[in-house]
Amino acid sequence: MRILITGGAGYIGTILVPMLLERGHHVTVLDTFKSGGPDLSSACQYDTFEPIKGDARDTRILDDLIPKHDVLIPLAALVGAPLCKEDAIGATTLNRDAVIALVQRAGGEQRIVYPTTNSGYGVGEAGKFCTEESPLRPISLYGTTKVEAETAVLDSGRGVSLRLATVFGMAPRMRLDLLVNDFTHRAVTDRALLVFEGHFKRNYIHIRDVAKGFIHAIDNYDRMRGEAYNLGLSSANLSKLELCARIKAHVPNFVYVEAPIGEDPDKRDYIVSNAKLEATGWFPDFDLDRGIKELIKGFRMIRNSRFANV
Template structure:
Protein backbone atom coordinates (compact mmCIF):
# COMPACT_ATOMS: atom_id res chain seq x y z
CA UNK A 1 0.00 0.00 0.00
CA UNK A 2 1.30 3.44 -0.95
CA UNK A 3 2.24 5.69 1.97
CA UNK A 4 3.02 9.36 2.45
CA UNK A 5 6.58 9.33 3.80
CA UNK A 6 8.45 12.30 5.23
CA UNK A 7 12.23 12.00 5.34
CA UNK A 8 14.32 14.61 7.12
CA UNK A 9 17.88 14.80 5.84
CA UNK A 10 16.73 12.89 2.78
CA UNK A 11 19.38 14.34 0.47
CA UNK A 12 22.22 12.81 2.49
CA UNK A 13 24.19 9.60 2.05
CA UNK A 14 21.40 7.21 3.13
CA UNK A 15 18.59 9.27 1.65
CA UNK A 16 20.21 9.45 -1.79
CA UNK A 17 19.64 5.68 -2.10
CA UNK A 18 16.48 5.33 0.03
CA UNK A 19 14.37 8.09 -1.58
CA UNK A 20 14.60 6.75 -5.16
CA UNK A 21 13.81 3.23 -3.92
CA UNK A 22 10.69 4.34 -2.03
CA UNK A 23 9.48 6.27 -5.09
CA UNK A 24 10.13 3.21 -7.23
CA UNK A 25 7.85 1.23 -4.90
CA UNK A 26 5.04 3.75 -5.43
CA UNK A 27 5.26 5.74 -2.20
CA UNK A 28 4.86 9.52 -2.03
CA UNK A 29 8.01 11.00 -0.54
CA UNK A 30 8.62 14.46 0.89
CA UNK A 31 12.22 15.39 1.75
CA UNK A 32 13.23 18.11 4.18
CA UNK A 33 16.92 18.99 4.00
CA UNK A 34 19.08 22.04 4.64
CA UNK A 35 21.53 20.97 1.88
CA UNK A 36 24.43 21.96 4.12
CA UNK A 37 26.92 20.07 1.96
CA UNK A 38 25.71 21.58 -1.32
CA UNK A 39 24.63 18.15 -2.52
CA UNK A 40 22.56 17.52 -5.65
CA UNK A 41 21.95 13.88 -4.83
CA UNK A 42 18.23 13.80 -5.66
CA UNK A 43 18.39 15.44 -9.11
CA UNK A 44 17.38 12.19 -10.80
CA UNK A 45 13.99 12.04 -9.00
CA UNK A 46 12.96 15.68 -9.50
CA UNK A 47 10.68 14.72 -12.40
CA UNK A 48 8.75 12.21 -10.30
CA UNK A 49 5.31 13.67 -9.40
CA UNK A 50 5.33 11.70 -6.12
CA UNK A 51 8.47 13.51 -4.95
CA UNK A 52 8.38 16.78 -3.03
CA UNK A 53 11.28 18.65 -1.48
CA UNK A 54 11.56 21.43 1.10
CA UNK A 55 14.69 23.35 2.03
CA UNK A 56 14.63 23.85 5.78
CA UNK A 57 15.71 22.78 9.24
CA UNK A 58 14.27 19.77 11.08
CA UNK A 59 14.73 21.68 14.36
CA UNK A 60 12.17 24.31 13.32
CA UNK A 61 8.90 23.36 15.01
CA UNK A 62 6.63 25.32 12.67
CA UNK A 63 8.28 23.74 9.64
CA UNK A 64 7.88 20.26 11.08
CA UNK A 65 4.28 20.84 12.17
CA UNK A 66 3.21 21.63 8.62
CA UNK A 67 5.12 18.69 7.13
CA UNK A 68 4.03 15.94 9.53
CA UNK A 69 0.32 16.60 9.02
CA UNK A 70 0.10 14.47 5.90
CA UNK A 71 2.73 11.88 6.80
CA UNK A 72 1.89 8.24 7.43
CA UNK A 73 5.52 7.47 8.24
CA UNK A 74 8.48 9.66 9.18
CA UNK A 75 12.11 8.63 8.69
CA UNK A 76 14.37 11.09 10.57
CA UNK A 77 17.69 10.78 8.76
CA UNK A 78 18.74 14.36 9.52
CA UNK A 79 21.75 14.21 11.83
CA UNK A 80 25.31 15.27 12.33
CA UNK A 81 26.96 11.92 11.69
CA UNK A 82 30.25 10.66 13.06
CA UNK A 83 32.28 11.48 16.15
CA UNK A 84 34.67 14.01 14.49
CA UNK A 85 31.89 16.20 13.07
CA UNK A 86 29.87 15.98 16.28
CA UNK A 87 32.81 17.03 18.45
CA UNK A 88 33.30 20.04 16.20
CA UNK A 89 29.69 21.20 16.62
CA UNK A 90 28.39 19.97 19.96
CA UNK A 91 25.35 22.27 20.05
CA UNK A 92 24.32 21.31 16.52
CA UNK A 93 24.75 17.64 17.42
CA UNK A 94 22.48 17.73 20.47
CA UNK A 95 19.82 19.91 18.86
CA UNK A 96 19.71 17.92 15.60
CA UNK A 97 20.43 14.35 16.64
CA UNK A 98 18.39 14.32 19.84
CA UNK A 99 16.23 17.39 20.43
CA UNK A 100 14.71 17.49 16.93
CA UNK A 101 13.74 13.83 17.25
CA UNK A 102 12.20 14.37 20.69
CA UNK A 103 10.19 17.27 19.24
CA UNK A 104 9.10 15.08 16.33
CA UNK A 105 7.71 12.41 18.66
CA UNK A 106 5.59 15.07 20.39
CA UNK A 107 4.19 16.32 17.07
CA UNK A 108 3.13 12.90 15.82
CA UNK A 109 -0.03 11.02 16.71
CA UNK A 110 0.24 7.42 17.90
CA UNK A 111 -1.04 6.32 14.48
CA UNK A 112 1.91 7.88 12.68
CA UNK A 113 4.94 5.64 12.33
CA UNK A 114 8.63 6.32 12.83
CA UNK A 115 11.51 4.37 11.30
CA UNK A 116 14.64 5.58 13.09
CA UNK A 117 18.28 4.89 12.21
CA UNK A 118 20.82 5.01 15.01
CA UNK A 119 24.33 3.59 15.30
CA UNK A 120 25.53 0.40 16.89
CA UNK A 121 28.49 2.40 18.18
CA UNK A 122 26.11 2.81 21.12
CA UNK A 123 27.49 -0.52 22.34
CA UNK A 124 30.87 1.15 22.93
CA UNK A 125 33.53 -1.33 23.99
CA UNK A 126 32.19 -4.87 23.80
CA UNK A 127 33.22 -7.94 25.77
CA UNK A 128 35.81 -10.10 24.06
CA UNK A 129 34.24 -13.00 22.19
CA UNK A 130 30.70 -12.00 23.18
CA UNK A 131 28.16 -10.78 20.63
CA UNK A 132 26.27 -7.55 21.24
CA UNK A 133 22.55 -8.19 20.95
CA UNK A 134 19.67 -5.79 21.28
CA UNK A 135 19.57 -6.75 24.97
CA UNK A 136 23.20 -5.73 25.54
CA UNK A 137 23.75 -2.55 27.58
CA UNK A 138 24.19 0.64 25.59
CA UNK A 139 27.39 2.39 26.68
CA UNK A 140 28.12 5.05 24.08
CA UNK A 141 31.38 6.89 24.54
CA UNK A 142 31.23 9.75 22.03
CA UNK A 143 28.71 12.60 21.90
CA UNK A 144 27.56 11.19 18.57
CA UNK A 145 26.78 7.82 20.13
CA UNK A 146 25.07 9.35 23.17
CA UNK A 147 22.87 11.67 21.10
CA UNK A 148 21.66 8.81 18.90
CA UNK A 149 20.98 6.49 21.85
CA UNK A 150 18.93 9.20 23.55
CA UNK A 151 17.00 9.75 20.30
CA UNK A 152 16.24 6.04 20.17
CA UNK A 153 14.81 6.18 23.69
CA UNK A 154 12.40 8.92 22.66
CA UNK A 155 11.36 7.14 19.48
CA UNK A 156 10.67 3.79 21.15
CA UNK A 157 8.72 5.59 23.89
CA UNK A 158 6.49 6.96 21.12
CA UNK A 159 5.33 3.38 20.64
CA UNK A 160 4.61 3.24 16.91
CA UNK A 161 8.27 3.00 15.92
CA UNK A 162 11.16 0.80 14.82
CA UNK A 163 14.80 1.60 15.54
CA UNK A 164 17.56 0.27 13.31
CA UNK A 165 20.97 0.09 14.97
CA UNK A 166 23.14 0.33 11.89
CA UNK A 167 26.55 -1.23 11.51
CA UNK A 168 29.24 0.85 9.78
CA UNK A 169 27.73 1.60 6.38
CA UNK A 170 29.68 1.28 3.13
CA UNK A 171 29.00 1.53 -0.59
CA UNK A 172 28.70 4.07 -3.36
CA UNK A 173 25.91 6.66 -3.40
CA UNK A 174 24.96 9.88 -5.22
CA UNK A 175 25.78 11.81 -2.02
CA UNK A 176 29.05 10.05 -1.32
CA UNK A 177 30.79 9.77 2.06
CA UNK A 178 34.52 9.18 2.00
CA UNK A 179 34.97 9.36 5.78
CA UNK A 180 33.18 6.08 6.57
CA UNK A 181 35.64 3.31 7.45
CA UNK A 182 35.31 0.91 4.51
CA UNK A 183 34.81 3.74 2.02
CA UNK A 184 37.86 5.51 3.44
CA UNK A 185 40.13 2.45 3.50
CA UNK A 186 39.27 1.47 -0.08
CA UNK A 187 39.82 5.06 -1.23
CA UNK A 188 43.27 5.10 0.36
CA UNK A 189 44.08 1.69 -1.11
CA UNK A 190 43.09 2.82 -4.60
CA UNK A 191 44.62 6.31 -4.49
CA UNK A 192 47.63 5.93 -2.15
CA UNK A 193 48.30 2.18 -2.20
CA UNK A 194 49.22 2.51 1.50
CA UNK A 195 47.53 2.94 4.87
CA UNK A 196 48.77 3.39 8.44
CA UNK A 197 46.42 1.79 10.97
CA UNK A 198 45.85 2.51 14.63
CA UNK A 199 43.98 0.14 16.97
CA UNK A 200 44.03 -2.36 14.11
CA UNK A 201 42.65 -5.14 16.34
CA UNK A 202 39.41 -3.22 17.04
CA UNK A 203 36.44 -5.04 15.54
CA UNK A 204 33.15 -3.75 14.23
CA UNK A 205 30.30 -4.82 11.96
CA UNK A 206 29.51 -3.56 8.43
CA UNK A 207 26.49 -3.16 6.14
CA UNK A 208 26.00 -2.01 2.53
CA UNK A 209 24.01 1.17 2.02
CA UNK A 210 21.54 -0.59 -0.26
CA UNK A 211 20.92 -3.17 2.45
CA UNK A 212 20.16 -0.31 4.85
CA UNK A 213 17.51 0.80 2.36
CA UNK A 214 16.28 -2.80 2.23
CA UNK A 215 15.95 -2.77 6.04
CA UNK A 216 13.79 0.37 5.92
CA UNK A 217 11.57 -1.14 3.22
CA UNK A 218 11.36 -4.35 5.25
CA UNK A 219 10.33 -2.33 8.29
CA UNK A 220 7.58 -0.58 6.32
CA UNK A 221 6.25 -3.88 5.01
CA UNK A 222 6.39 -5.69 8.37
CA UNK A 223 5.70 -2.75 10.65
CA UNK A 224 2.96 -4.29 12.77
CA UNK A 225 5.06 -7.30 13.77
CA UNK A 226 8.31 -5.33 14.26
CA UNK A 227 7.00 -2.17 15.93
CA UNK A 228 8.27 -1.07 19.32
CA UNK A 229 11.64 -2.79 18.97
CA UNK A 230 15.27 -2.06 18.12
CA UNK A 231 17.11 -4.18 15.56
CA UNK A 232 20.80 -4.51 14.75
CA UNK A 233 21.37 -4.23 10.98
CA UNK A 234 24.64 -5.62 9.71
CA UNK A 235 26.36 -8.44 7.84
CA UNK A 236 26.59 -11.47 10.07
CA UNK A 237 29.72 -12.66 8.25
CA UNK A 238 31.45 -9.28 8.54
CA UNK A 239 32.46 -8.78 12.17
CA UNK A 240 36.01 -7.82 11.24
CA UNK A 241 38.95 -5.96 12.72
CA UNK A 242 40.51 -3.08 10.81
CA UNK A 243 43.45 -5.36 9.97
CA UNK A 244 41.14 -8.07 8.63
CA UNK A 245 39.28 -5.47 6.56
CA UNK A 246 42.56 -4.36 4.99
CA UNK A 247 43.37 -7.97 4.13
CA UNK A 248 40.05 -8.23 2.30
CA UNK A 249 40.76 -5.01 0.40
CA UNK A 250 44.27 -6.17 -0.45
CA UNK A 251 42.86 -9.16 -2.32
CA UNK A 252 41.24 -6.76 -4.81
CA UNK A 253 43.87 -4.00 -4.85
CA UNK A 254 47.25 -5.50 -5.77
CA UNK A 255 50.15 -3.62 -4.20
CA UNK A 256 48.10 -2.19 -1.33
CA UNK A 257 50.31 -2.03 1.78
CA UNK A 258 49.20 -1.42 5.36
CA UNK A 259 50.96 -1.32 8.70
CA UNK A 260 50.30 -0.58 12.35
CA UNK A 261 51.48 2.49 14.24
CA UNK A 262 50.47 4.01 17.62
CA UNK A 263 49.28 7.28 16.09
CA UNK A 264 45.65 7.72 17.12
CA UNK A 265 42.52 6.40 18.71
CA UNK A 266 38.91 5.82 17.78
CA UNK A 267 36.76 8.53 19.43
CA UNK A 268 33.85 6.03 19.59
CA UNK A 269 36.13 3.25 20.93
CA UNK A 270 34.19 0.88 18.67
CA UNK A 271 35.42 -2.60 19.49
CA UNK A 272 32.67 -5.19 19.44
CA UNK A 273 31.07 -8.00 17.47
CA UNK A 274 27.37 -7.77 16.73
CA UNK A 275 24.57 -10.31 16.35
CA UNK A 276 22.00 -9.60 13.64
CA UNK A 277 19.89 -12.66 14.47
CA UNK A 278 16.88 -10.64 15.61
CA UNK A 279 16.20 -8.86 12.31
CA UNK A 280 17.13 -11.97 10.31
CA UNK A 281 14.43 -13.86 12.24
CA UNK A 282 11.86 -11.45 10.74
CA UNK A 283 12.85 -12.54 7.22
CA UNK A 284 15.36 -9.80 6.43
CA UNK A 285 18.55 -10.82 4.62
CA UNK A 286 21.22 -8.52 3.16
CA UNK A 287 21.95 -8.76 -0.57
CA UNK A 288 25.43 -7.23 -0.76
CA UNK A 289 28.59 -8.79 0.66
CA UNK A 290 31.58 -6.85 1.90
CA UNK A 291 33.67 -8.10 -1.04
CA UNK A 292 31.03 -6.92 -3.51
CA UNK A 293 31.03 -3.53 -1.83
CA UNK A 294 34.81 -3.28 -2.08
CA UNK A 295 34.63 -4.07 -5.80
CA UNK A 296 31.91 -1.42 -6.23
CA UNK A 297 33.98 1.20 -4.42
CA UNK A 298 37.04 0.47 -6.53
CA UNK A 299 34.99 1.19 -9.64
CA UNK A 300 33.52 4.32 -8.08
CA UNK A 301 36.91 5.73 -7.14
CA UNK A 302 37.98 5.40 -10.74
CA UNK A 303 35.38 8.12 -11.38
CA UNK A 304 35.86 10.49 -8.43
CA UNK A 305 38.74 12.02 -6.52
CA UNK A 306 37.50 14.81 -4.35
CA UNK A 307 37.51 15.40 -0.60
CA UNK A 308 34.19 17.27 -0.76
CA UNK A 309 32.50 13.90 -0.33
CA UNK A 310 33.56 13.74 3.33
CA UNK A 311 31.56 15.07 6.29
CA UNK A 312 34.75 16.36 7.93
Protein backbone atom coordinates in the same frame (compact mmCIF):
# COMPACT_ATOMS: atom_id res chain seq x y z
CA MET B 1 2.13 5.72 1.63
CA ARG B 2 3.10 9.32 2.29
CA ILE B 3 6.60 9.34 3.76
CA LEU B 4 8.44 12.28 5.34
CA ILE B 5 12.23 12.01 5.49
CA THR B 6 14.23 14.65 7.32
CA GLY B 7 17.80 14.87 6.09
CA GLY B 8 16.79 12.92 3.02
CA ALA B 9 19.47 14.44 0.78
CA GLY B 10 22.34 12.85 2.69
CA TYR B 11 24.35 9.68 2.19
CA ILE B 12 21.54 7.24 3.03
CA GLY B 13 18.69 9.39 1.75
CA THR B 14 20.05 9.66 -1.78
CA ILE B 15 19.77 5.87 -2.04
CA LEU B 16 16.57 5.40 0.00
CA VAL B 17 14.42 8.13 -1.59
CA PRO B 18 14.57 6.79 -5.18
CA MET B 19 13.90 3.25 -3.93
CA LEU B 20 10.76 4.40 -2.11
CA LEU B 21 9.56 6.37 -5.12
CA GLU B 22 10.08 3.36 -7.38
CA ARG B 23 7.79 1.40 -5.05
CA GLY B 24 5.01 3.95 -5.55
CA HIS B 25 5.28 5.89 -2.29
CA HIS B 26 4.92 9.66 -2.03
CA VAL B 27 8.13 11.04 -0.50
CA THR B 28 8.69 14.46 1.04
CA VAL B 29 12.30 15.36 1.83
CA LEU B 30 12.99 18.08 4.38
CA ASP B 31 16.63 19.09 4.11
CA THR B 32 18.85 22.16 4.13
CA PHE B 33 20.35 20.89 0.84
CA LYS B 34 23.63 22.25 2.13
CA SER B 35 25.75 20.65 -0.59
CA GLY B 36 23.86 22.50 -3.30
CA GLY B 37 24.41 19.54 -5.61
CA PRO B 38 22.09 17.43 -7.79
CA ASP B 39 22.19 14.53 -5.34
CA LEU B 40 18.45 13.80 -5.62
CA SER B 41 18.10 14.69 -9.30
CA SER B 42 16.92 11.16 -10.12
CA ALA B 43 13.91 11.71 -7.82
CA CYS B 44 12.68 14.81 -9.64
CA GLN B 45 11.07 12.77 -12.43
CA TYR B 46 8.43 11.54 -9.97
CA ASP B 47 5.24 13.52 -9.39
CA THR B 48 5.23 11.92 -5.94
CA PHE B 49 8.51 13.59 -4.88
CA GLU B 50 8.43 16.84 -2.89
CA PRO B 51 11.68 18.52 -1.75
CA ILE B 52 11.33 21.17 0.95
CA LYS B 53 14.25 23.34 1.99
CA GLY B 54 14.35 23.78 5.73
CA ASP B 55 15.83 22.65 9.02
CA ALA B 56 14.58 19.53 10.83
CA ARG B 57 14.80 21.51 14.09
CA ASP B 58 12.28 24.09 12.90
CA THR B 59 9.13 23.10 14.79
CA ARG B 60 6.96 25.36 12.62
CA ILE B 61 7.84 23.23 9.60
CA LEU B 62 7.30 20.02 11.58
CA ASP B 63 3.87 21.24 12.71
CA ASP B 64 2.89 21.68 9.07
CA LEU B 65 4.43 18.54 7.56
CA ILE B 66 4.03 15.76 10.11
CA PRO B 67 0.21 15.52 10.08
CA LYS B 68 0.28 15.03 6.29
CA HIS B 69 2.36 11.85 6.36
CA ASP B 70 1.92 8.19 7.27
CA VAL B 71 5.59 7.34 7.87
CA LEU B 72 8.26 9.52 9.48
CA ILE B 73 11.96 8.77 8.93
CA PRO B 74 14.29 11.15 10.81
CA LEU B 75 17.60 10.85 8.96
CA ALA B 76 18.76 14.40 9.71
CA ALA B 77 21.79 14.20 12.00
CA LEU B 78 25.38 15.17 12.53
CA VAL B 79 26.92 11.76 11.92
CA GLY B 80 30.13 10.47 13.46
CA ALA B 81 32.05 11.05 16.67
CA PRO B 82 34.53 13.65 15.30
CA LEU B 83 31.83 15.88 13.77
CA CYS B 84 29.69 15.76 16.91
CA LYS B 85 32.68 16.60 19.09
CA GLU B 86 33.38 19.59 16.86
CA ASP B 87 29.78 20.86 17.08
CA ALA B 88 28.31 19.68 20.37
CA ILE B 89 25.35 22.05 20.23
CA GLY B 90 24.45 21.02 16.70
CA ALA B 91 24.77 17.35 17.61
CA THR B 92 22.50 17.68 20.62
CA THR B 93 19.83 19.79 18.94
CA LEU B 94 19.71 17.80 15.69
CA ASN B 95 20.52 14.23 16.74
CA ARG B 96 18.36 14.25 19.88
CA ASP B 97 16.10 17.27 20.27
CA ALA B 98 14.81 17.31 16.68
CA VAL B 99 13.88 13.63 16.91
CA ILE B 100 12.09 14.15 20.22
CA ALA B 101 10.18 17.07 18.66
CA LEU B 102 9.14 14.83 15.76
CA VAL B 103 8.03 12.06 18.11
CA GLN B 104 5.97 14.49 20.20
CA ARG B 105 4.08 15.61 17.09
CA ALA B 106 3.33 12.12 15.78
CA GLY B 107 -0.11 10.69 16.39
CA GLY B 108 -2.80 8.34 15.20
CA GLU B 109 -1.48 5.49 13.09
CA GLN B 110 1.73 7.24 12.05
CA ARG B 111 4.81 5.07 11.89
CA ILE B 112 8.34 6.12 12.82
CA VAL B 113 11.36 4.26 11.44
CA TYR B 114 14.45 5.59 13.16
CA PRO B 115 18.09 4.94 12.25
CA THR B 116 20.47 4.87 15.15
CA THR B 117 24.00 3.46 15.34
CA ASN B 118 25.29 0.29 16.89
CA SER B 119 28.17 2.41 18.19
CA GLY B 120 25.86 2.75 21.19
CA TYR B 121 27.33 -0.55 22.34
CA GLY B 122 30.66 1.23 22.91
CA VAL B 123 33.24 -1.36 23.85
CA GLY B 124 31.87 -4.89 23.88
CA GLU B 125 33.08 -7.98 25.70
CA ALA B 126 35.76 -9.90 23.83
CA GLY B 127 34.28 -12.76 21.82
CA LYS B 128 30.70 -11.94 22.84
CA PHE B 129 28.13 -10.70 20.36
CA CYS B 130 26.17 -7.55 21.13
CA THR B 131 22.45 -8.22 20.82
CA GLU B 132 19.53 -5.84 21.19
CA GLU B 133 19.46 -6.81 24.88
CA SER B 134 23.09 -5.85 25.47
CA PRO B 135 23.64 -2.74 27.59
CA LEU B 136 24.07 0.51 25.67
CA ARG B 137 27.30 2.20 26.74
CA PRO B 138 28.07 4.92 24.19
CA ILE B 139 31.52 6.45 24.46
CA SER B 140 30.98 9.55 22.34
CA LEU B 141 28.52 12.43 22.15
CA TYR B 142 27.38 11.01 18.80
CA GLY B 143 26.50 7.67 20.39
CA THR B 144 24.89 9.29 23.42
CA THR B 145 22.58 11.59 21.44
CA LYS B 146 21.50 8.76 19.14
CA VAL B 147 20.75 6.46 22.07
CA GLU B 148 18.68 9.15 23.78
CA ALA B 149 16.71 9.75 20.59
CA GLU B 150 16.13 6.02 20.16
CA THR B 151 14.70 5.86 23.68
CA ALA B 152 12.17 8.57 22.79
CA VAL B 153 11.15 6.75 19.60
CA LEU B 154 10.67 3.38 21.27
CA ASP B 155 8.95 4.82 24.35
CA SER B 156 6.37 6.41 22.04
CA GLY B 157 5.06 2.96 21.12
CA ARG B 158 4.91 3.86 17.43
CA GLY B 159 8.54 3.40 16.38
CA VAL B 160 10.98 0.85 14.98
CA SER B 161 14.68 1.49 15.56
CA LEU B 162 17.37 0.19 13.22
CA ARG B 163 20.81 0.08 14.84
CA LEU B 164 23.03 0.47 11.82
CA ALA B 165 26.45 -1.10 11.47
CA THR B 166 29.17 0.99 9.82
CA VAL B 167 27.75 1.72 6.37
CA PHE B 168 29.70 1.41 3.12
CA GLY B 169 29.02 1.68 -0.60
CA MET B 170 28.64 4.24 -3.38
CA ALA B 171 25.94 6.92 -3.21
CA PRO B 172 25.19 10.21 -5.00
CA ARG B 173 25.98 12.07 -1.75
CA MET B 174 29.19 10.22 -0.99
CA ARG B 175 30.96 9.93 2.37
CA LEU B 176 34.65 9.12 2.52
CA ASP B 177 34.99 9.19 6.30
CA LEU B 178 33.28 5.81 6.84
CA LEU B 179 35.78 3.05 7.51
CA VAL B 180 35.32 0.74 4.49
CA ASN B 181 34.89 3.70 2.14
CA ASP B 182 37.93 5.42 3.64
CA PHE B 183 40.25 2.42 3.59
CA THR B 184 39.22 1.42 0.06
CA HIS B 185 39.69 4.99 -1.15
CA ARG B 186 43.19 5.06 0.32
CA ALA B 187 43.98 1.69 -1.25
CA VAL B 188 42.90 2.91 -4.69
CA THR B 189 44.42 6.40 -4.55
CA ASP B 190 47.37 6.22 -2.12
CA ARG B 191 48.14 2.48 -2.25
CA ALA B 192 49.17 2.71 1.43
CA LEU B 193 47.59 3.04 4.88
CA LEU B 194 48.80 3.41 8.46
CA VAL B 195 46.36 1.64 10.79
CA PHE B 196 45.87 2.60 14.43
CA GLU B 197 44.66 -0.03 16.90
CA GLY B 198 44.08 -2.54 14.14
CA HIS B 199 42.57 -5.17 16.46
CA PHE B 200 39.45 -3.04 17.09
CA LYS B 201 36.41 -4.78 15.61
CA ARG B 202 33.08 -3.58 14.32
CA ASN B 203 30.26 -4.66 12.00
CA TYR B 204 29.56 -3.37 8.48
CA ILE B 205 26.58 -3.03 6.11
CA HIS B 206 26.07 -1.91 2.50
CA ILE B 207 24.06 1.27 2.01
CA ARG B 208 21.54 -0.41 -0.30
CA ASP B 209 20.89 -3.05 2.34
CA VAL B 210 20.30 -0.23 4.83
CA ALA B 211 17.67 1.21 2.48
CA LYS B 212 16.23 -2.27 2.11
CA GLY B 213 16.02 -2.42 5.91
CA PHE B 214 13.93 0.75 6.06
CA ILE B 215 11.54 -0.62 3.44
CA HIS B 216 11.35 -3.91 5.34
CA ALA B 217 10.49 -2.08 8.57
CA ILE B 218 7.72 -0.10 6.83
CA ASP B 219 6.28 -3.24 5.24
CA ASN B 220 6.49 -5.25 8.48
CA TYR B 221 5.72 -2.44 10.90
CA ASP B 222 2.94 -4.17 12.84
CA ARG B 223 5.16 -7.03 13.99
CA MET B 224 8.33 -4.95 14.43
CA ARG B 225 6.98 -1.85 16.20
CA GLY B 226 8.34 -0.93 19.59
CA GLU B 227 11.58 -2.83 19.04
CA ALA B 228 15.21 -2.17 18.13
CA TYR B 229 17.00 -4.27 15.53
CA ASN B 230 20.68 -4.53 14.70
CA LEU B 231 21.14 -4.01 10.95
CA GLY B 232 24.46 -5.34 9.71
CA LEU B 233 26.25 -8.08 7.83
CA SER B 234 26.58 -11.20 9.94
CA SER B 235 29.51 -12.21 7.73
CA ALA B 236 31.37 -8.96 8.44
CA ASN B 237 32.33 -8.65 12.09
CA LEU B 238 35.92 -7.71 11.31
CA SER B 239 38.91 -5.98 12.81
CA LYS B 240 40.52 -3.11 10.94
CA LEU B 241 43.42 -5.36 9.93
CA GLU B 242 41.03 -8.05 8.69
CA LEU B 243 39.23 -5.38 6.66
CA CYS B 244 42.54 -4.27 5.14
CA ALA B 245 43.30 -7.85 4.14
CA ARG B 246 39.92 -8.11 2.38
CA ILE B 247 40.62 -4.89 0.48
CA LYS B 248 44.12 -6.04 -0.46
CA ALA B 249 42.59 -9.13 -2.09
CA HIS B 250 41.04 -6.72 -4.62
CA VAL B 251 43.89 -4.16 -4.72
CA PRO B 252 47.05 -6.33 -4.66
CA ASN B 253 49.53 -3.44 -4.50
CA PHE B 254 47.83 -2.00 -1.40
CA VAL B 255 50.26 -1.84 1.55
CA TYR B 256 49.04 -1.38 5.12
CA VAL B 257 51.03 -1.20 8.34
CA GLU B 258 49.82 -1.09 11.93
CA ALA B 259 51.28 1.81 13.90
CA PRO B 260 53.29 0.68 16.95
CA ILE B 261 52.16 3.79 18.86
CA GLY B 262 49.24 6.19 18.60
CA GLU B 263 45.52 5.88 19.14
CA ASP B 264 42.34 6.00 17.10
CA PRO B 265 40.01 8.67 18.55
CA ASP B 266 37.06 6.35 17.76
CA LYS B 267 37.34 3.69 20.46
CA ARG B 268 34.46 1.46 19.36
CA ASP B 269 35.29 -2.23 19.61
CA TYR B 270 32.54 -4.85 19.42
CA ILE B 271 30.97 -7.61 17.35
CA VAL B 272 27.24 -7.64 16.64
CA SER B 273 24.50 -10.22 16.14
CA ASN B 274 21.92 -9.40 13.47
CA ALA B 275 19.85 -12.54 14.10
CA LYS B 276 16.80 -10.69 15.40
CA LEU B 277 16.29 -8.74 12.16
CA GLU B 278 17.13 -11.75 10.02
CA ALA B 279 14.40 -13.69 11.84
CA THR B 280 11.83 -11.19 10.50
CA GLY B 281 12.77 -12.06 6.90
CA TRP B 282 15.28 -9.32 6.08
CA PHE B 283 18.50 -10.42 4.42
CA PRO B 284 21.37 -8.52 2.75
CA ASP B 285 22.06 -8.45 -0.98
CA PHE B 286 25.63 -7.12 -0.77
CA ASP B 287 28.47 -8.88 0.99
CA LEU B 288 31.65 -7.02 1.87
CA ASP B 289 33.62 -8.15 -1.19
CA ARG B 290 30.88 -7.06 -3.59
CA GLY B 291 30.82 -3.68 -1.87
CA ILE B 292 34.61 -3.28 -2.06
CA LYS B 293 34.55 -4.02 -5.80
CA GLU B 294 31.82 -1.42 -6.22
CA LEU B 295 33.86 1.16 -4.32
CA ILE B 296 36.97 0.46 -6.39
CA LYS B 297 35.01 1.27 -9.55
CA GLY B 298 33.63 4.43 -7.96
CA PHE B 299 37.01 5.66 -6.75
CA ARG B 300 38.42 5.37 -10.26
CA MET B 301 36.00 8.19 -11.12
CA ILE B 302 35.93 10.28 -7.91
CA ARG B 303 38.72 12.69 -7.10
CA ASN B 304 39.04 14.12 -3.61
CA SER B 305 41.81 16.61 -4.41
CA ARG B 306 40.05 19.94 -4.33
CA PHE B 307 43.16 21.90 -3.47
CA ALA B 308 45.72 19.84 -5.39
CA ASN B 309 47.21 20.89 -8.71
CA VAL B 310 47.57 17.33 -10.07
